[in-house]
Amino acid sequence: MSICFDKVSKSFGGKKVLDQISFEINKGEIFFIIGKSGVGKSVTLKHIIGLLKPEQGNIFLDECCVNELNSEELTILRQKCGMVFQHPALLDFLNIKDNVCFGIRNQQLTAEELKKSACAKLALVHLNEKILNQYPHEVSFGMQKRVSIARALTLNPQYLLFDEPTTSLDPISKNAINDLILELSRSLNVTSVVVSHDIDCALKIADRILVLEDGKILALGTTTEIKNSKNPFLIEFLSETFINSWDQVS
Amino acid sequence: MITYVKNTGFDFLHEIGAITSFFIQAMRTFRKTKDNYDLITTQISLVLTRSYTTVMIAGIFVGAILVLQFDLMLRSYDAQIFLGGLNTSALVREIGPLLISFLLAGKIGAYSAAELGTMRVTEQIDAIECLGTNPIQYLIVPRMVAIMISSLILLMFGLVISIFSAMLIAQVFCGVNFLRFASSIPRFTGLWTISSGFIKSLVYSTIVASVACYKGYTATGGARGVGKAVTQASVYVCFYIVIANFLTSYFLDFIYEMGRLIFGIY
Numbered sequence: 001m002s003i004c005f006d007k008v009s010k011s012f013g014g015k016k017v018l019d020q021i022s023f024e025i026n027k028g029e030i031f032f033i034i035g036k037s038g039v040g041k042s043v044t045l046k047h048i049i050g051l052l053k054p055e056q057g058n059i060f061l062d063e064c065c066v067n068e069l070n071s072e073e074l075t076i077l078r079q080k081c082g083m084v085f086q087h088p089a090l091l092d093f094l095n096i097k098d099n100v101c102f103g104i105r106n107q108q109l110t111a112e113e114l115k116k117s118a119c120a121k122l123a124l125v126h127l128n129e130k131i132l133n134q135y136p137h138e139v140s141f142g143m144q145k146r147v148s149i150a151r152a153l154t155l156n157p158q159y160l161l162f163d164e165p166t167t168s169l170d171p172i173s174k175n176a177i178n179d180l181i182l183e184l185s186r187s188l189n190v191t192s193v194v195v196s197h198d199i200d201c202a203l204k205i206a207d208r209i210l211v212l213e214d215g216k217i218l219a220l221g222t223t224t225e226i227k228n229s230k231n232p233f234l235i236e237f238l239s240e241t242f243i244n245s246w247d248q249v250s
Numbered sequence: 251m252i253t254y255v256k257n258t259g260f261d262f263l264h265e266i267g268a269i270t271s272f273f274i275q276a277m278r279t280f281r282k283t284k285d286n287y288d289l290i291t292t293q294i295s296l297v298l299t300r301s302y303t304t305v306m307i308a309g310i311f312v313g314a315i316l317v318l319q320f321d322l323m324l325r326s327y328d329a330q331i332f333l334g335g336l337n338t339s340a341l342v343r344e345i346g347p348l349l350i351s352f353l354l355a356g357k358i359g360a361y362s363a364a365e366l367g368t369m370r371v372t373e374q375i376d377a378i379e380c381l382g383t384n385p386i387q388y389l390i391v392p393r394m395v396a397i398m399i400s401s402l403i404l405l406m407f408g409l410v411i412s413i414f415s416a417m418l419i420a421q422v423f424c425g426v427n428f429l430r431f432a433s434s435i436p437r438f439t440g441l442w443t444i445s446s447g448f449i450k451s452l453v454y455s456t457i458v459a460s461v462a463c464y465k466g467y468t469a470t471g472g473a474r475g476v477g478k479a480v481t482q483a484s485v486y487v488c489f490y491i492v493i494a495n496f497l498t499s500y501f502l503d504f505i506y507e508m509g510r511l512i513f514g515i516y
Contacts, residue, residue: 046376051376083377083380087373102378103383
């Protein structure tokens with residue numbers, strides 16, 4: 001086990017977003033968290049990296065209780081994780097090279113070494129060095145997403161956390177990003193946690209899927225288990241929410 | 251009605267407390283950080299290049315307006331000899347710091363609130379945190395320190411422009427030549443006047459920096475949230491500056507009187 005949620009609860013303005021949820025994520029797996037909008041998918045992800053603290057329960061990352069760490073300890077822990085946000089979240093006042101190298105800018109590296117590192121990470125996400133000196137607004141949204149993945153890889157993380165990585169992308173870019181998640185997870189042997197509402201993609205690349213509904217776990221299992229589930233709530237949920245994708249998969 | 255007033259009062263106090271603790275947190279981070287000077291100098295140069303034309307234009311006209319108004323009053327008492335002194339004293343002591351802080355609030359404060367607010371709602375600040383950097387150290391401290399230092403530089407620049415503009419207007423329209431104008435300046439504008447002007451400017455710019463950065467940093471709710479943060483930053487800054495103006499004037503006058511009584515200094 002590498003990530004563990006133990007009876008975690010979280011509320012915002014009186015609304016319970018996570019209600020006593022417990023699950024484990026194994027090392028090296030691609031773990032999808034799916035559900036409708038507002039059920040607490042992103043909130044779950046942000047708890048892993050300590051951007052949010054639970055009201056009840058604990059989150060463990062490599063047997064270290066994330067919610068009990070102070071800011072210095074969190075900084076060290078975060079170096080194990082690469083986070084890709086829903087927005088590309090690139091710093092608009094820095095060029096692509098500086099964005100990619102942001103996490104290692106204080107590591108006493110020469111300009112040449114930084115450039116080399118940026119090129120290597122961009123190559124992993126199939127981008128070439130021509131865009132190094134461009135600013136985020138000068139490249140397409142799909143490219144910005146890839147750059148944000150490259151930035152998350154800079155610190156050679158053991159965990160990759162993706163918050164709706166394919167949102168606002170066209171179908172071709174969506175597939176490309178999904179393939180990239182699979183490729184990176186396998187080639188770099190990292191644990192990937194992906195928050196998505198794209199069941200199609202989840203069934204294609206996930207090892208296990210967690211379905212959230214109203215802050216509670218509706219289902220947790222492998223793709224086959226989820227697909228073949230007889231749980232009436234799950235069938236109803238999937239048919240309601242993802243009817244089009246579900247038809248394609250079936 | 252009573253509940254409304256009570257709630258508004260509590261909200262106001264809560265806001266002041268939150269802004270103060272945000273400022274203290276930023277200053278503590280500044281004290282702990284050693285390699286922030288590049289970011290600070292970059293921010294200072296940005297603030298100065300964005301503000302100097304506005305300060306220059308405002309300085310020219312404020313100097314000119316003041317000298318015309320003072321001339322109107324002094325002429326009737328045949329006391330034009332004091333024109334330079336009164337004009338400079340008013341500029342250094344009150345108008346200059348107030349004007350610079352309002353200009354900074356409108357231009358740099360609103361800009362910072364919008365920039366930080368956009369960074370917050372597009373998760374750029376979260377990304378910085380996830381990449382092992384303290385966003386207060388990387389984003390807030392350089393902006394705050396830059397606004398505070400720049401305000402003093404801009405005050406100096408604005409005062410020089412205003413005084414020269416006032417001298418020119420006094421010569422052309424009021425018949426007071428440069429020498430006559432300058433001769434009364436030391437009489438009204440001593441070291442204490444200059445110091446109090448700069449102290450006020452520092453206090454106001456601290457308010458501009460703290461409120462603008464706090465409002466931007468804590469913005470929520472997409473584009474609407476950023477808009478709200480910018481509006482609140484601009485309005486609240488002006489409101490807080492007016493209050494601070496009264497308090498600093500009172501406090502500095504008190505210190506001046508105490509100093510005069512105890513040490514007999516001017």
